[in-house]
Amino acid sequence: MKNKSLNEVNSLRYWSIILLWRHRNRVMIGALLVFLTAAFAMALLALSGWFITATALAGISVAAGAMLALDIYLPGSGIRFFALGRTVSRYMERLYNHDSVLRQLSLIRQQLFKGLSTFRTSELKKQTNADWLSRLTADLDSMDSLLLRLLLPPFAAVLGLLLLSLLVSFWSYTAALFLFTSTLFLSCMIFILFLRLQENDSKALVTLFNSAREEFINHMNGLPELRCAKMQEHHQQSLLIFTNKFNKLQCRLVRLQANAQLAINTLHSIMVLVAAICSIKGAQEGLFDAPVAVLLVLAVFAFGELLQLLPGQLGVLGRTRYAAERLYPLANPAEETKDTSLLPQKLWNKLDIHLSGHPYIPASLKQMLTLEFSAAKPYLLVTGRSGSGKSTLAELILGEAHEQSEHLGTIACFKLDGQNVSSEQYSLSLQEGTAYLSQRNSILADTLFINVTLGLPDISDEKVWQVLRLVELDEWAKSLPADLDSWLGDTGQELSGGQARRICLARLLLRAPHLVVLDEPFNGLDESMAERIWRNIAPWLADKYVMLLVHKSPDFVSSDLLPQQHWQHLQFSSEDE
Numbered sequence: 001m002k003n004k005s006l007n008e009v010n011s012l013r014y015w016s017i018i019l020l021w022r023h024r025n026r027v028m029i030g031a032l033l034v035f036l037t038a039a040f041a042m043a044l045l046a047l048s049g050w051f052i053t054a055t056a057l058a059g060i061s062v063a064a065g066a067m068l069a070l071d072i073y074l075p076g077s078g079i080r081f082f083a084l085g086r087t088v089s090r091y092m093e094r095l096y097n098h099d100s101v102l103r104q105l106s107l108i109r110q111q112l113f114k115g116l117s118t119f120r121t122s123e124l125k126k127q128t129n130a131d132w133l134s135r136l137t138a139d140l141d142s143m144d145s146l147l148l149r150l151l152l153p154p155f156a157a158v159l160g161l162l163l164l165s166l167l168v169s170f171w172s173y174t175a176a177l178f179l180f181t182s183t184l185f186l187s188c189m190i191f192i193l194f195l196r197l198q199e200n201d202s203k204a205l206v207t208l209f210n211s212a213r214e215e216f217i218n219h220m221n222g223l224p225e226l227r228c229a230k231m232q233e234h235h236q237q238s239l240l241i242f243t244n245k246f247n248k249l250q251c252r253l254v255r256l257q258a259n260a261q262l263a264i265n266t267l268h269s270i271m272v273l274v275a276a277i278c279s280i281k282g283a284q285e286g287l288f289d290a291p292v293a294v295l296l297v298l299a300v301f302a303f304g305e306l307l308q309l310l311p312g313q314l315g316v317l318g319r320t321r322y323a324a325e326r327l328y329p330l331a332n333p334a335e336e337t338k339d340t341s342l343l344p345q346k347l348w349n350k351l352d353i354h355l356s357g358h359p360y361i362p363a364s365l366k367q368m369l370t371l372e373f374s375a376a377k378p379y380l381l382v383t384g385r386s387g388s389g390k391s392t393l394a395e396l397i398l399g400e401a402h403e404q405s406e407h408l409g410t411i412a413c414f415k416l417d418g419q420n421v422s423s424e425q426y427s428l429s430l431q432e433g434t435a436y437l438s439q440r441n442s443i444l445a446d447t448l449f450i451n452v453t454l455g456l457p458d459i460s461d462e463k464v465w466q467v468l469r470l471v472e473l474d475e476w477a478k479s480l481p482a483d484l485d486s487w488l489g490d491t492g493q494e495l496s497g498g499q500a501r502r503i504c505l506a507r508l509l510l511r512a513p514h515l516v517v518l519d520e521p522f523n524g525l526d527e528s529m530a531e532r533i534w535r536n537i538a539p540w541l542a543d544k545y546v547m548l549l550v551h552k553s554p555d556f557v558s559s560d561l562l563p564q565q566h567w568q569h570l571q572f573s574s575e576d577e
Contacts, residue, residue, distance in 0.1 A: 010328070011321070011324040011325040011327075011328035012320075012321055012324050014324075014328055014331075014332060015108075015143065015146065015324045015327075015328070016146070018107065018108075018111060018331075019104045019107065019108070019143075019146060019147070020146070020147065020151065023100075023103075023104075026100055026103075027100070027147065027151070029096065030093065030096055030097040030100055030147070030152065031151070031152055031155050031156070033089055033092055033093035033096055033097070034093050034097070034152045034153075034155070034156040035155075035156050035159045035160070036085070036089040036093075037086060037089040037090045037093050037156075038156050038159070038160045038305070038306050039159075039160070039163055040082050040083075040085040040086035040089055041086050041302060041305060042160065042163070042164070042299055042302040042303060042305075043078075043082045044079065044082035044083055044086055044302075045298050045299070045301070045302040046295045046296075046298045046299040046302060047075060047078050047079055047082060047295070048079055048298075049291075049294045049295055049297070049298035050075065050291045050292065050294060050295040050298075051072075051075045051076070051079060051291075052294075053290055053291040053294040053295075054070060054075070054291040055070065055072070057290060057291065058070040097147065097148060097152065098148075100147060101144045101147055101148060104143070104144070104146075104147060105140065105141075105143065105144060108140055108143055108327070108331070109140070111331040112136070112140070112327065112330050112331050114331070115330050115331040115332060116330055131210070131214060133213070133217070135326055135327065135330065138209070138210065138213070138323075139322075139323035139326050139327055140323070140327065142206075142316070142319050142320050142322075142323035143320065143323055143324065143327070145316045145319070145320045146320055146324075149313040149314070149316050149320075150313070150314065150316070150317060150320060153306070153309055153310055153313040153314075154310060154313075154314070156306055157187075157306040157307055157310060158184070160303055160306045161179075161180060161183055161184060161303065161306075162180065164179065164299055164300065164303050165177070165179050165180040167296070167299060168296065171282060171287050171288060172282075172287075175278060179271075183267070183271065186267055187264070187267065187307065187310075190260060190263045190264060190267070191260070191310065191311075191314055194256060194257075194259075194260035194263075194311065194314070194315075195314065195317055195318075197256055198253055198256045198257070198315065198318060199317075199318050201249055201252050201253050201256070201318075202253060202315075202317070202318025202319055202322070203318050203321075203322050204249055205246070205249045205250065205253060205318075205319075206318070206319050206322045206323075207322070208242060208245055208246055208249065209246065211242065212239065212242035212243070212246065215238060215239060215242060216239060219236070219239060253315070257311050257312065257315050260311040260315075261308070261311045261312075264307055264308055264310065264311055265308060267307075268303075268304040268307055268308060271300050271303075271304075272297065272300050272301050272304070275296060275297050275300040275301075276297050278296075279292075279293035279294070279296045279297050280293060350372070350373070350374045351372070351373040351374075351515075351545070352370070352371070352372050353369075353370070353371040353372075353397060354368055354369070354370050354371075355368065355369040355370075355371070355393075355396070356368040356369065358389070358392065358396065360389055360392040361388075361389030361392050361393055361396075361572075362388065362389060362572070363384075363388070363389065363572045364389070369393075369570065371397070371568075371570070372568070373515070373545040376566070377566060377567070377568050378544070378545050378546065378566055379545070379546045379547075379548070379562060379566050379567045379568065380545075380546070380547045380548070380567070380568045380569075380570065381548050381550075381553055381557065381567055381568065381569045381570070382394075382547065382548065382549045382550075382570045382571075382572070383549075383550055383551065383552060383553050383569070383570075383571050383572065384551070384571060384572025385551055385572075386551070388572035389572060390519070390549040390572065391438070391439060391519055391549065393549075394436070394438075394517050394519055394547065394549055397517070397547070398434055398436055398517060433513055433514040433515060434513050434514070434515045434516075434517065435508040435511050435513035435515070435516050435517070436517045436519075437504060437505060437508055437516075437517065437518045437519060437521055438519050439519050439520050439523065441497070441500035441501055441503075441504050442504065443488060443495060443500050443503065443504075444488075445488070445489070446487070446488065447482075447484065447485050447486060447487055447488065448477060448480065448483075448484050448485070448486050448488055448503070449461070449464060449484040449485060451488060451503055451507075452464050452467065452468070452484075452503060452506050452507055452510065453507075453510060454507050456510055456511070459510060461484060463510065464484060464506075464510075465477075465484075467506045467509040467510055468506055469536075470506070470509055470533070470536040470537055470540075471502035471503075471505050471506045471509075471533055471536070471537075472502065472529065472532065472533060472536075473499065473502050473503065473506065476499065496524070497523070497524035498524035498525050498529075500524070501521070501522075501523055501524045501525065502525075502533070505521060505533070505537075509537060509540055513544060514544060514545060515544065515545045515546075515547070516541060516544050516545070516546050516547070517547045517549070518546070518547070518548050518549065519549045520549060520550060520551070521548070521550075522534075522550070522554070527554070530554065530556075531554070531556040534554070534556055534557070534559075535556070535559060538559050538561040538562055539561055541561075541562060542561040542562060546562075553569070
C-alpha cells in the first residue's frame with residue numbers, strides 16, 4: 001500500500017513537472033488572468049454596493065433638507081471599468097487557458113507515443129485493445145483537469161482571499177489577519193477531509209468505468225456470435241452489474257461532494273454574517289461610514305463565488321491521480337540496459353537460433369529446431385498449415401512473442417558468431433535491423449503517402465511511386481482523387497484485402513533492413529500477381545537474410561537472384577500438430 005501511494009505521488013509529480021513547472025510562465029499568465037477575472041467580479045459587486053448605498057443615503061439626506069454633494073461620475077466610471085474588465089479578462093482567460101490545455105494534451109500525446117515507441121510488441125500485447133482505448137482517450141482527457149480544475153481554482157481562491165484581507169487591512173490589521181488565517185485553515189481542513197473520504201471511491205469508480213468500457217467493447221465485438229447462440233441477454237447481465245455498482249459509487253461520491261459543498265457554504269455564510277456584524281460595529285464606532293460597511297460585506301459575499309466552486313473542481317482529483325498513475329509507465333518506461341559491446345553490424349555475420357519445447361510450436365516439442373542465417377544460407381522457407389507455429393516462430397525470433405518473458409530463457413538459445421548472447425541483448429540488437437510483414441494488414445486512418453512511408457523522414461514522392469510500381473499499385477494510386485494524398489478511410493475501409501496487403505509490403509521496400517520476415521506475404525493476391533511482385537522485389541531481397549512463412553511453398557520462390565541452393569526449408573508437417 002505504501003509503495004502504491006508513493007507511485008501515485010511520483011506519477012502526479014512527474015506530470016506536474018512536465019505540464020506545469022516546465023511551462024510555468026504560461027501557467028502563471030493563465031493564473032493571473034483567472035485572478036483578474038475574480039478580482040474584477042469582487043470589485044464590481046463591492047463598488048456597486050457602495051455606490052447604491054451612498055446614493056440612497058445622499059437622497060435621504062437631501063430629502064431631509066441637508067446639503068450634501070456626491071460625486072457619481074468617479075464610482076460610476078469605476079463600475080463600468082470593472083464590468084468591462086471582468087468581461088474582457090474572462091474571455092481572455094478562457095481563450096488562453098483552454099489553448100494551454102490543448103497544448104498540454106498535445107504534449108502528453110507526444111510523451112506517450114515517444115514512450116510507447118520503446119515498448120516491444122510482446123509488452124503491448126499484454127493489454128487488450130479496450131484497455132489501450134481507455135488509456136489513450138479517457139485517461140488522457142482526465143489530465144486536462146490538472147490545470148483547469150486542480151491548479152487554477154484553488155490558486156485564484158487563495159489570491160482572492162489575500163486581496164480581500166488586504167482590503168480589510170485598511171481599517172484593521174487584526175481583522176485582516178484573522179480573516180485570512182481562519183478562512184484558509186478551515187477551508188483546507190474541509191477539503192483535506194473531503195479528498196480523503198472520496199479518494200478510494202473515486203479510484204474505484206474510474207476502475208469500474210474502465211472495466212465496464214472494456215466489457216462493453218467485448219460485448220459489441222462478440223454480438224453476432226452471442227445473438228446466434230441466443231446468449232445476448234445472459235451476457236448483458238454482467239453489464240447491468242457494472243451499471244448498478246457504478247450508480248452506487250456515483251451516488252456515494254455525489255453525497256460526499258454535497259456534504260463538502262454544504263460545509264463550504266456554511267463557512268461562507270458565517271464569514272458574511274461576521275463581516276456584517278463587524279461592519280455595523282465599525283460604522284457605529286466611526287471607523288468608516290455606512291457605504292463602506294456595505295462595500296466590505298459585499299466584498300466578502302463576492303468571495304464566495306471563488307470558494308463555492310472548489311468542491312466540484314477538486315472532486316476530480318481521484319480521477320486525475322488514477323489517470324496519471326496509468327499513463328506514467330507509458331510515458332516514462334523503465335530504461336533497459338544495453339550491452340554497448342554488441343555492435344549491431346556484428347549480428348549480421350552469422351546468426352544461430354536453437355529452439356526446443358515451445359508450447360505453441362508443436363514441431364519444437366519433438367526435437368530441437370536449429371535455424372542458421374549465414375552468407376551460404378541466407379534464406380529460410382518455413383511451411384506448414386495454420387496453427388503449426390509459423391507466426392509464433394517469427395515473433396520469437398524477433399523478440400516479439402507474448403510468451404517471451406516466461407519461456408525464452410529456457411527454450412531458446414541465440415548465438416552471434418558462435419558466441420552465446422542473452423535474449424535481451426539479442427532482441428535489442430535485432431530491433432533496428434529487421435523488417436517484419438505480419439499476417440495482419442495494419443492501415444492507418446490517413447493518406448496513402450503516410451501509410452506507405454509510416455514515419456520515415458525525407459521520403460520523396462518519386463521513391464514512393466517506385467515502391468508502388470514494384471507492388472503494382474501505381475496505376476491504382478494514379479486513379480485516386482488526390483494521388484498519394486488521397487485519404488484511405490478509417491482503418492483502410494476504402495481498400496480491398498489485396499490492396500491493403502501490397503501497401504504493407506510497400507512499407508518494407510522503403511527500408512534497408514538486414515533481416516526480412518515475410519509472414520504469408522501473398523494473402524489476398526492471385527498466383528500470377530504474387531509471382532510478378534515476388535520477381536519485382538527479388539533484387540531488394542537478394543542481399544538480405546530472408547525468412548518466408550507460407551502454408552505451401554510457391555514454385556516461383558527460387559529465381560536467379562534467390563537461387564535454390566541458398567534456401568533452407570523448415571517444414572511443420574501435420575504430424576507435428
